[in-house]
Every structure is written in C-alpha cells, then in structure tokens.
Amino acid sequence: MVYQILLLSENLDEVRRIYNICKNNQFFFYFFDKEEIFFNFLIHERIDVAIVNGNLMGDPLAFISEIRNRGIDSSFIYIGDRDPDTIRSILRVGFYDYLYHNYEEDEMEHAIVGAIDNKRMYVNIKMISSNLEKINQELSDKAKELELDKTRLKEIINRFRLIETFIREISLISELDLILSRLVEYVSREFKSNKIIATRIDAYTEYVVTSYGIDSEILKDYKWDLKDIKASPWAESILNGKVSVEVINPLDNVWYANSSISNIFPEGFIKYPIFYENEVYGTIVISCNEGDCYFPEDKIFFLKQILEHASIQIYNKNLQAKLSKTIEQLKDYQQQLIEKEKLSTLAKVAVSVNHEINNPLCAISLNAEIIKRRYKNDENLQKLIDAILNNVALINKITNKFANLKKVAFKEYLPGIEMLDLGD
Incomplete structure (x- = not known):
C-alpha cells in the first residue's frame, strides 16, 4: 500500500528534508504554503499523514475540529515552539505528535512512520467500531423482533386459551341460539370496533338471533327468505358454496341495495357461514371498517377457529338429539315387541286352554244334561246338576276372555303376588 504525506510549510529546507524522508520510504509527498489550499487538498484527497508548520496555521483547534467534522x-x-502549554493544547485537540522547529530528520521520519501506524490503527478501530455499531444495531433490531415475536406469541397463546374456554363453555350448551349468542360474545373480543350479528338458518329462512354494537330491538324482526334472490343475494354462496361473502358499499351494489341487510351494514360487511359437512346452521356477519373489509390474519384465524368449533359443537348436539330420539324409538319398539311376544305366548296358551279345558268341559256339560233329563223328578239332583252346568259356563266364559285378551296386564292377587288381569 502506498501512503500519502501532505506538508504545510513555506520553509524550503524543511520541504526538502521531508521530501527525502518520503522518497526513501516510497511515500507520495505533497506540500503547500497556504493554509486554505492545504485544507481543500486535505478534504478532497486521501491523505495518511498531514504535517503542519505552526507558523502558517492561525487556529489549530478550529482547524482540527472542522477536519474531524x-x-x-x-x-x-x-x-512548533518549545512551549509546554501549546504542546498540551495541540495534543489535546487531536494532533498525533508535536515536534520542535529544530527537529532532527530521524525524529521526523520516526514521527511520520508512527503517524501512519496511528492512522492505520485508527482506521482499524473505526472499522471495528463501525462493525460493532452494526452488530449492536443488528442485535438491537433482533431484540426488538424477539420482543415483537414474544408479544405475538403471547397474543397467540391468549387466543388459543380463549378458543379453549369457548369450546368448554359451548360444550355445556345444547340450544343453537345460546351457542350463537356465546359465539358473538367471543367474536366481539377481537372485533371490538365492529358491528356483529349472528343468524340462524331454518328451512330456507334466516333469522337474526343476537348482535353486538347494534340495538337488539332494531333487529328482533329481521329475517330473510333465502329463496328470494332480491332479499338475500348471498344465499347461493352461503348455502351451496359454504364460502364467506364480502360486500363493500352495499347501498351502491345492484344486488344488495334493495336487501334489508344494507340497513344494518351500510358501510359493508363480511358474512361467514356456520356449517359442518353439508348442513348450514347460520352465519356470523361483521361490519367493514369505512369501506375496507380487510382484517389482520390473526383475527381471521381466531374467527375461523371458533366458527369451526361452534359448527362441530352444533353438529354434535344435533347428532346427540337424533341419537336420543332413536334410542327412545328403539325402546318403544322393544316394548312393543315384548308386548307382541307376550300376546303371542298368551294366544298359544289360550289355544291350549281351549283344547285341554273346553273339551272336557263339553263332555261334562253333555253328561250333566243327560243325567238331568234322566232324573228330572229328583229335585236335589237337579239342583246339583244346575250348579255343575253354571260352573261349566263360568269356566267357559273365563277361557273365552283368555282367548280374546288384547293386552297383557296384571293385578295384585295377594300381597306380593300378581295375577293376570282378564277384565270384568
């Protein structure tokens, strides 16, 4: 590397001596005898060592300050001269070395070499300092990023906790409208500055269930016929597409201007379906921000998560209701089967009774009639035979009731003992 030396002096002998030093050390050498020219050259060229003869510099402090600036x-x-105060002040303001006017040539050479080393060290320190500043700045930026990440992570954790709490709460609710009300309450925590409504869809009719930021009395009679494209132009996207609908400036929209939803959200809205598999249970509607329907990704993530869990919960509740109904139907059917089996068994018993009892009874009745005709003059015997025939008729009546029994019922015969109820 070639070093450049600059001299401010009008002493030609001094110029010659310093020139010889530079020549011997292969340094480039320049000199001027005017401070202004010296200053301009210094600020436009890369100079390693600048030598100043104090006789030509009016204010060294102002000069070095301007140069460093x-x-x-x-x-x-x-x-300069041998003046301790001057020496201290010169070295204090930033000069590397101070030589007396009658310096020796080897003193100047030693001073120049030392000044070059000082310059090189200064440049290295400056580079190191610059690198450290850069590293410090990078560390500072990284610390800020980590702090932001920490804040974001905390927000994410809080959102997941909120979602977990929401899931736990709605798991205890079975009614759809109550689940929708709880849904609006949680959505409003993330969309505090927006208007929100939740709707329920039943048999192609959409009803407003609950709201946030809007007087509920205003909305209590709001409903839309989803078969009427003029009243509800969102129906196709919500019911069949299962996708959200974004409408900016609905009053200027040819499809939405005549729909009553524009009265609720004149600034615009996004309508999200609440669905699971192929069934749509309702929607959640959020107002836009002055014609801008953009929401941060973290808010949309939170919204979609609780919508999904609400949909699953509603599906599970409906499934449980259907399952409970099916179980009750099965119980009724089982009871019917039991009754049917009992009646079938009784019918078989009735056939057996008719066969095993009525046939002997018929023989007893015939024999009794024969005896009654043969001994018709015997009054006591006639009474006995009439009693036999009456009991035969009574047994016959009981077997007929048993054969014609339509349901199985029991009545108490003795304490702790039941008997078949054949009716009166």
Whole structure:
C-alpha cells in the first residue's frame, strides 16, 4: 500500500528534508504554503499523514475540529515552539505528535512512520467500531423482533386459551341460539370496533338471533327468505358454496341495495357461514371498517377457529338429539315387541286352554244334561246338576276372555303376588 504525506510549510529546507524522508520510504509527498489550499487538498484527497508548520496555521483547534467534522481521518503532526502549554493544547485537540522547529530528520521520519501506524490503527478501530455499531444495531433490531415475536406469541397463546374456554363453555350448551349468542360474545373480543350479528338458518329462512354494537330491538324482526334472490343475494354462496361473502358499499351494489341487510351494514360487511359437512346452521356477519373489509390474519384465524368449533359443537348436539330420539324409538319398539311376544305366548296358551279345558268341559256339560233329563223328578239332583252346568259356563266364559285378551296386564292377587288381569 502506498501512503500519502501532505506538508504545510513555506520553509524550503524543511520541504526538502521531508521530501527525502518520503522518497526513501516510497511515500507520495505533497506540500503547500497556504493554509486554505492545504485544507481543500486535505478534504478532497486521501491523505495518511498531514504535517503542519505552526507558523502558517492561525487556529489549530478550529482547524482540527472542522477536519474531524468532515470525516477526515488523517494523522496530524504539528511543528512548533518549545512551549509546554501549546504542546498540551495541540495534543489535546487531536494532533498525533508535536515536534520542535529544530527537529532532527530521524525524529521526523520516526514521527511520520508512527503517524501512519496511528492512522492505520485508527482506521482499524473505526472499522471495528463501525462493525460493532452494526452488530449492536443488528442485535438491537433482533431484540426488538424477539420482543415483537414474544408479544405475538403471547397474543397467540391468549387466543388459543380463549378458543379453549369457548369450546368448554359451548360444550355445556345444547340450544343453537345460546351457542350463537356465546359465539358473538367471543367474536366481539377481537372485533371490538365492529358491528356483529349472528343468524340462524331454518328451512330456507334466516333469522337474526343476537348482535353486538347494534340495538337488539332494531333487529328482533329481521329475517330473510333465502329463496328470494332480491332479499338475500348471498344465499347461493352461503348455502351451496359454504364460502364467506364480502360486500363493500352495499347501498351502491345492484344486488344488495334493495336487501334489508344494507340497513344494518351500510358501510359493508363480511358474512361467514356456520356449517359442518353439508348442513348450514347460520352465519356470523361483521361490519367493514369505512369501506375496507380487510382484517389482520390473526383475527381471521381466531374467527375461523371458533366458527369451526361452534359448527362441530352444533353438529354434535344435533347428532346427540337424533341419537336420543332413536334410542327412545328403539325402546318403544322393544316394548312393543315384548308386548307382541307376550300376546303371542298368551294366544298359544289360550289355544291350549281351549283344547285341554273346553273339551272336557263339553263332555261334562253333555253328561250333566243327560243325567238331568234322566232324573228330572229328583229335585236335589237337579239342583246339583244346575250348579255343575253354571260352573261349566263360568269356566267357559273365563277361557273365552283368555282367548280374546288384547293386552297383557296384571293385578295384585295377594300381597306380593300378581295375577293376570282378564277384565270384568
């Protein structure tokens, strides 16, 4: 590397001596005898060592201050008188070395070499300092990023906790309208500055269930016929597409201007379906922000999560209701089967009774009639035979009731003992 030396002096002998030093050390050498020219050259050229003869510099303090302010990193050697106060002040303001006017040539050479080393060290320190500043700035930026990440992570954790709490709460609710009300309450925590309504869809009719930021009395009679495209132009997207609908400035929209939903959300809205598999249970509607329907991704993530869990919960509740109804139907059917089996068994018993009892009874009745006709003059015997025939008729009546029984019922015969109820 070639070093450049600059001298401010009008002493030609001094110029010659310093020139010889530079020549011997292969340094480039320049000199001027005017401070202004010296200053301009210094700020426009890369000078390693600047040597100043104090006789030509009016205010060394102002000079070095201006030079440093302009970012010049040259090393300075001052040539002056033997005055301790001047020496201290010169070295204090930033000059590298101070030589007396009657210096020896080897002193100047040593001073120049030292000044070059000082310049090189200064440049290295400056580079290191710059690198450290850069590293510190990078660390500071990284710390800020980490702090932001920490804040974001905390927000994410809080959102997941909120979602978890929401899931736990709605798991205890079975009614759709109550689930929708709880849904609006949680959505409003993330969309505090927006208007929100929840609707329920039943048999192609959409009803407003609950709201946030809007007087509920205003909305209590709001409903839309989803078969009427003029009243509800969103129906196709919500019911069949299962996708959200975004409408900005609905009053200027040819499809929405005549729909009553524009009265609720004149600034615009996004309508999200609440669905699971192929069934749509309702919607959640959020107002836009002055014609801008953009929401941060973290808010949309939260919204979609609780919508999904609400949909699953509604589906599970409906499934449980259907399952409970099916179980009750099965119980009724089982009971019917039991009754049917009992009646079938009784019918078989009735056949057996008719066969095993009525046939002997018929024989007893015939024999009794024969005896009654043969001994018709015997009054006591006639009474006995009439009693037999009456009991035969009674047994016959009981077997007929048993054969014609339509349901199985029991009545108490004795304490702790039941008997078949054949009726009166």
